[in-house]
Amino acid sequence: MKVLVIGAAGMVGRKLVAELLATGRVGEQTITSLALADVVIPVAPETSIPVASLAVDLSVPEVAAQLVADRPDLIFHLAAIVSGEAEADFEKGYSINLDGTRHLLEACRLAGRASSYCPRLVFTSSIAVFGEPLPAVIGDTHEHTPLTSYGTQKAICELLLADYSRRGFVDGIGIRLPTIAVRPGGPNKAASGFFSGIIREPLAGQEALLPVADAVRHWFASPRAAVGFLLHAAALDTGQLGNQRNLTMPGLAATVGEQIAALERVAGPKAVALIRRHPDETIAGIVAGWPQAFEATLAKSLGFVGESSFDEIIRIYIEDELGGQIS
Amino acid sequence: MKVLVIGAAGMVGRKLVAELLATGRVGEQTITSLALADVVIPVAPETSIPVASLAVDLSVPEVAAQLVADRPDLIFHLAAIVSGEAEADFEKGYSINLDGTRHLLEACRLAGRASSYCPRLVFTSSIAVFGEPLPAVIGDTHEHTPLTSYGTQKAICELLLADYSRRGFVDGIGIRLPTIAVRPGGPNKAASGFFSGIIREPLAGQEALLPVADAVRHWFASPRAAVGFLLHAAALDTGQLGNQRNLTMPGLAATVGEQIAALERVAGPKAVALIRRHPDETIAGIVAGWPQAFEATLAKSLGFVGESSFDEIIRIYIEDELGGQIS
Numbered sequence: 268m269k270v271l272v273i274g275a276a277g278m279v280g281r282k283l284v285a286e287l288l289a290t291g292r293v294g295e296q297t298i299t300s301l302a303l304a305d306v307v308i309p310v311a312p313e314t315s316i317p318v319a320s321l322a323v324d325l326s327v328p329e330v331a332a333q334l335v336a337d338r339p340d341l342i343f344h345l346a347a348i349v350s351g352e353a354e355a356d357f358e359k360g361y362s363i364n365l366d367g368t369r370h371l372l373e374a375c376r377l378a379g380r381a382s383s384y385c386p387r388l389v390f391t392s393s394i395a396v397f398g399e400p401l402p403a404v405i406g407d408t409h410e411h412t413p414l415t416s417y418g419t420q421k422a423i424c425e426l427l428l429a430d431y432s433r434r435g436f437v438d439g440i441g442i443r444l445p446t447i448a449v450r451p452g453g454p455n456k457a458a459s460g461f462f463s464g465i466i467r468e469p470l471a472g473q474e475a476l477l478p479v480a481d482a483v484r485h486w487f488a489s490p491r492a493a494v495g496f497l498l499h500a501a502a503l504d505t506g507q508l509g510n511q512r513n514l515t516m517p518g519l520a521a522t523v524g525e526q527i528a529a530l531e532r533v534a535g536p537k538a539v540a541l542i543r544r545h546p547d548e549t550i551a552g553i554v555a556g557w558p559q560a561f562e563a564t565l566a567k568s569l570g571f572v573g574e575s576s577f578d579e580i581i582r583i584y585i586e587d588e589l590g591g592q593i594s
Numbered sequence: 595m596k597v598l599v600i601g602a603a604g605m606v607g608r609k610l611v612a613e614l615l616a617t618g619r620v621g622e623q624t625i626t627s628l629a630l631a632d633v634v635i636p637v638a639p640e641t642s643i644p645v646a647s648l649a650v651d652l653s654v655p656e657v658a659a660q661l662v663a664d665r666p667d668l669i670f671h672l673a674a675i676v677s678g679e680a681e682a683d684f685e686k687g688y689s690i691n692l693d694g695t696r697h698l699l700e701a702c703r704l705a706g707r708a709s710s711y712c713p714r715l716v717f718t719s720s721i722a723v724f725g726e727p728l729p730a731v732i733g734d735t736h737e738h739t740p741l742t743s744y745g746t747q748k749a750i751c752e753l754l755l756a757d758y759s760r761r762g763f764v765d766g767i768g769i770r771l772p773t774i775a776v777r778p779g780g781p782n783k784a785a786s787g788f789f790s791g792i793i794r795e796p797l798a799g800q801e802a803l804l805p806v807a808d809a810v811r812h813w814f815a816s817p818r819a820a821v822g823f824l825l826h827a828a829a830l831d832t833g834q835l836g837n838q839r840n841l842t843m844p845g846l847a848a849t850v851g852e853q854i855a856a857l858e859r860v861a862g863p864k865a866v867a868l869i870r871r872h873p874d875e876t877i878a879g880i881v882a883g884w885p886q887a888f889e890a891t892l893a894k895s896l897g898f899v900g901e902s903s904f905d906e907i908i909r910i911y912i913e914d915e916l917g918g919q920i921s
Contacts, residue, residue: 419757
């Protein structure tokens with residue numbers, strides 16, 4: 268099968284590509300070619316599978332048609348500008364996160380006019396589609412009232428994905444990713460950055476700032492689980508989905524206090540001592556509006572699997588990013 | 595205040611315009627001018643209020659800017675192509691129902707760049723935003739999984755309306771209208787047409803076909819109630835809405851059997867005898883996927899009022915369309 272990954276240079280994109288090339292397959296099917304697209308040229312590991320890398324701007328209408336000209340059987344669409352940037356630049360957010368996705372859907376629909384075409388399209392949505400009012404545990408049929416333009420754009424793309432699937436233009440599945448932790452790399456300015464930072468920095472022997480209270484509860488999956496969700500979605504029998512083309516992925520609900528206790532179990536009190544409480548009302552205010560936990564009943568029943576403890580999430584980080592060793 | 599009505603030539607639009615001109619006010623505010631737009635030139639009653647009538651195509655990007663150039667304080671946006679047409683013509687549906695609304699929102703946002711501008715925007719959405727799986731009574735926080743492109747387009751516009759309101763570009767409120775009955779005019783080809791036809795035709799001494807079982811239950815409001823919802827939304831303190839900019843309007847849940855019983859009470863057995871049962875599996879199948887009843891708790895708490903019996907809905911039809919008399 269021919270596979271296209273849009274957003275291949277991002278953190279999850281790179282891990283997905285590495286996994287696709289390592290196994291050479293998706294479900295029962297062998298990958299015959301892989302096309303990678305992003306705003307910067309994605310770099311792929313050496314492999315026997317033919318790989319094409321492209322730097323593209325999906326907000327330019329013609330680009331999507333070029334991407335699907337080769338008629339990929341499977342498309343992963345991970346490309347988006349992040350929440351903070353979509354909030355700061357209203358037009359850019361709508362242009363890339365909404366119009367870019369719509370161009371892709373339209374390119375698939377129009378390609379199907381020439382001759383039959385209906386690719387599997389795996390789209391990464393987000394729990395940012397949920398907003399106030401929120402129950403403590405959010406069910407699979409809860410409404411979407413996003414509190415950000417990013418969440419609005421993701422919610423709209425979910426609706427488009429479902430309608431284009433219902434009409435037979437794509438065979439779509441949208442997966443709402445939990446907050447990904449532990450993210451590799453350095454500290455960033457995302458409001459959610461500390462959820463990874465309070466684990467990652469202490470494991471590297473560095474101090475980490477904690478801007479919120481220990482009681483703050485949130486919803487997590489590891490980067491490895493995220494790649495697993497994408498691959499499972501790619502091979503799933505979508506006939507099981509009915510009209511529910513968009514699914515909340517299973518995650519782990521954990522408080523900051525539970526994160527810290529897990530860090531102590533995995534890396535000892537020396538690591539925990541590097542976490543410095545530094546309350547930040549702005550960040551605390553933003554995080555207070557975020558979802559805390561989900562039922563994710565449907566996704567679990569379809570075989571999507573997340574982590575069952577924050578210890579596991581930390582161990583995955585140590586295995587995948589630190590070569591299995593901590594200092 | 596300056597008022598703009600887009601979609602002024604439709605059934606609800608005409609009744610809204612008649613009411614605006616009859617009272618000359620919206621809430622506490624006096625109407626100083628009224629602009630009416632539709633794909634055909636809307637006709638307005640004689641009045642002392644200056645009225646401008648325009649034939650426009652909202653799917654043309656520049657049109658929305660022309661409509662808001664006069665900076666109306668209040669915009670009613672009722673324009674849409676109907677469900678059946680949006681399903682038959684995919685591109686036209688998205689072009690008018692989605693892009694048309696987005697052009698209007700963008701025009702308001704861009705007008706606000708020159709100098710402060712944030713009009714009240716009352717948008718008519720639809721219970722078509724709801725789809726499977728559906729509980730028997732749908733709560734205010736139930737998800738939107740529309741089963742039609744029309745429902746998808748309305749659900750997307752709701753999300754845009756909420757985000758543009760959150761950003762301060764418009765002061766939006768979306769109202770999900772129940773199925774409007776009793777519609778004046780002749781029989782039409784809408785799958786929902788019989789809900790009005792089995793009342794309207796017998797009241798005119800004509801036979802009406804009933805394609806579904808008496809047990810079929812649906813959600814109704816009169817045209818008079820719909821106009822009431824629009825006017826109430828126009829004058830509402832939107833500070834009460836929080837992040838819930840889109841509301842399911844209160845309606846009346848009634849089975850076809852209850853409709854017929856109401857007709858008998860209002861117009862006697864002679865009228866009921868004109869209903870001929872003529873099962874149509876296609877229509878029965880479509881209607882089976884439709885919502886049956888809603889809680890509408892939030893809208894009721896905000897003062898929106900629907901009907902409390904189908905007898906009342908029939909009497910409103912007789913008063914407003916038949917001059918208060920039946921043959």
